Amino acid sequence: MSLLRYDVTTGDWIIFAPERALRPSRQPPEKRPAATPALCPFCPGQEAMTTKEVFRISQPSGDGWLVRVIANKFPALRIEDDNHRVEEGRLFRRMGGCGAHEVLIESPDHEVYLGHQPTEQIERILSTLHFRFNDLMQDRRIQSIIIFKNHGEGAGTSIRHPHCQIIAMPVVPRLLRLKHRVAVDYFDQTGRCLYCDILDDELAAGDRLLVENEHYAAVLPYASHVPYQIRLFPKQRQASFGRADSRTFRALAEILKTVLLKLHFGLSDPDYNMTLNTVPRGDEDEEYFNWHIDILPRLTNPAGFELGSGMAINIVLPEEACRNLRRVAV
Numbered sequence: 041m042s043l044l045r046y047d048v049t050t051g052d053w054i055i056f057a058p059e060r061a062l063r064p065s066r067q068p069p070e071k072r073p074a075a076t077p078a079l080c081p082f083c084p085g086q087e088a089m090t091t092k093e094v095f096r097i098s099q100p101s102g103d104g105w106l107v108r109v110i111a112n113k114f115p116a117l118r119i120e121d122d123n124h125r126v127e128e129g130r131l132f133r134r135m136g137g138c139g140a141h142e143v144l145i146e147s148p149d150h151e152v153y154l155g156h157q158p159t160e161q162i163e164r165i166l167s168t169l170h171f172r173f174n175d176l177m178q179d180r181r182i183q184s185i186i187i188f189k190n191h192g193e194g195a196g197t198s199i200r201h202p203h204c205q206i207i208a209m210p211v212v213p214r215l216l217r218l219k220h221r222v223a224v225d226y227f228d229q230t231g232r233c234l235y236c237d238i239l240d241d242e243l244a245a246g247d248r249l250l251v252e253n254e255h256y257a258a259v260l261p262y263a264s265h266v267p268y269q270i271r272l273f274p275k276q277r278q279a280s281f282g283r284a285d286s287r288t289f290r291a292l293a294e295i296l297k298t299v300l301l302k303l304h305f306g307l308s309d310p311d312y313n314m315t316l317n318t319v320p321r322g323d324e325d326e327e328y329f330n331w332h333i334d335i336l337p338r339l340t341n342p343a344g345f346e347l348g349s350g351m352a353i354n355i356v357l358p359e360e361a362c363r364n365l366r367r368v369a370v
Contacts, residue, residue, distance in 0.1 A: 042117055042137025044211065052214035057116045057137065077150040082108075082201035084148045094142055095172065097164055106161065107168050108145040109206075115141035116207055123181050123210040138181055140208040144168060150201050153191070153309075155300025162293035167286055169206065169316070174282045176208040177321065184212045184320040187281070192311025194338045204314070212320045220319065220329065227328035235330035239273045247359050250366065251298050255291040258299050260358035260365075267340060267356035268307065268365070270299055272333040280324040281316055281331045296333070298370055303337060306368035311338040 042057040081089035084104055095109040117139025125135045146154055146165050154162065173185055189204035190196040212220075226234040242248055242259040250258045250270060258272050272295060278284050303310060318331040346352060 042115070042121065044135045044137060046133040048131050048133075050214060051217075053135075053211045055116050055137065057114075060114045060116060077201075080150055080199070080201050082145045082199060082203060083150050095168065097168065104148065106147065107164050109168060109172055110143050110145070112141040112143050112205065117141055117209060119179070135210065138210045140176055140179075140182070140206070142172060142176075142206045144172070144204050144206065146202040146204065153202055153300070153304070154189070155297055155304055157297070159290065159293045159297055162297055163289050165204075166289045166292055166296075169204070170281065170284060170286055170289070172206055173318075176206070177282060179208070181210050182208045182321065184209050184216060185318070186213075187316040189314040191314070192309075192338070194311035195313045216317070216320070219317070220323070223328045233277055233327055233330055235273065235332060236277050239275070239330070248362050250302070250362055251295055253291050253295055255288040256295045258295055260362045262358065264354055264358045264361070265352040266336050266338075267354055268303065268310075268337045268361045269358070270303075270335040272296065272299065272335075273330060274332070277327070277330045279319045279326050279329040279331065281318040283324055284331065299335065301370035302365045302368045303335070305370065306365050307337060307339070312336060313338065 042055060042059070044053045044055055046053055077083045080086060087093070087108075091111040091113050093108060093110050095107075096105045097107040098105050117137045119138070119140045121138045122136040123138035125133060127133055144165065147157060147161055154165070157165075169187055173187065176182055176185060185206060185208045187204065187206050191202075223234045226232070226237075230237075238261075239257060239259070242262075243252070243257060248260045248262065250260060252258065252275075255275055256272055257275060258270055261269055261271050272292070274284065274288070274292075276285070276288075303312065313336045315334050315336070316331070317334060319326065319329050323329070340353075340355060342352075
């Protein structure tokens with residue numbers, strides 16, 4: 041059973057999920073699921089190897105599927121658990137591991153990474169994430185949702201078949217609360233959305249703008265935390281991904297495909313993490329935020345200074361990184 045414990049020294053909740061120790065990446069190599077399609081639980085024909093199916097987009101013929109969503113076999117949080125809070129003395133507080141943990145299998149093809157998928161398939165994936173986000177938010181216990189993708193063992197993936205994950209939580213993590221608080225303060229001072237102003241200034245400066253289209257832009261942030269960090273912004277402000285206009289997802293798919301291909305060919309298929317940043321429950325219609333996607337290549341490893349201070353050391357200026365990626369033909 042999962043549970044959350046509150047860290048009074050940081051103001052954050054910590055998820056304890058002992059069952060995740062059984063994930064394939066934590067098992068001896070001889071016990072891990074085979075990387076070949078023949079025994080991959082995410083490949084067509086192996087559906088019985090996975091947990092219950094939550095959602096699918098079927099082939100037009102009805103024979104097979106294009107996208108599947110399943111419950112994570114080793115969940116960090118469970119929809120069946122409760123969110124009851126228990127005080128254990130003055131400083132110790134815990135709650136049940138209430139939430140949801142889903143896996144979106146990006147396509148039937150075991151070998152095709154997200155950036156190499158056809159644009160229409162990437163659009164299906166985005167639309168499915170949008171649908172699952174809104175469906176999970178129907179549960180009033182859920183306060184925030186994290187959508188993320190781990191690409192490569194160095195980024196934390198345990199099954200090679202391309203997939204991404206959704207974790208719905210009964211709390212708002214401290215880092216997200218901090219980002220939202222900074223954006224709220226900026227809005228209170230200026231009456232403007234911080235992330236909209238950042239995008240406007242990046243578009244005006246141009247030296248960190250990687251690619252754009254009518255609806256979205258990809259930039260390398262001025263204060264990038266890691267080398268070659270890329271942030272995708274919608275040009276039309278919307279605080280919540282759940283309220284995003286799905287009619288623009290084809291444009292988002294196009295720009296996401298371009299960005300991932302540039303990273304793939306420009307940096308020799310680096311491991312990376314991708315996260316979708318959005319507001320918590322209750323702030324969906326607020327004007328202080330604009331949802332966005334961060335892509336964080338794992339080209340360096342945080343060490344003692346980074347872990348002890350919370351500060352990042354970046355070895356590549358974003359202007360240089362942007363120039364390098366612009367030269368990559370896709």
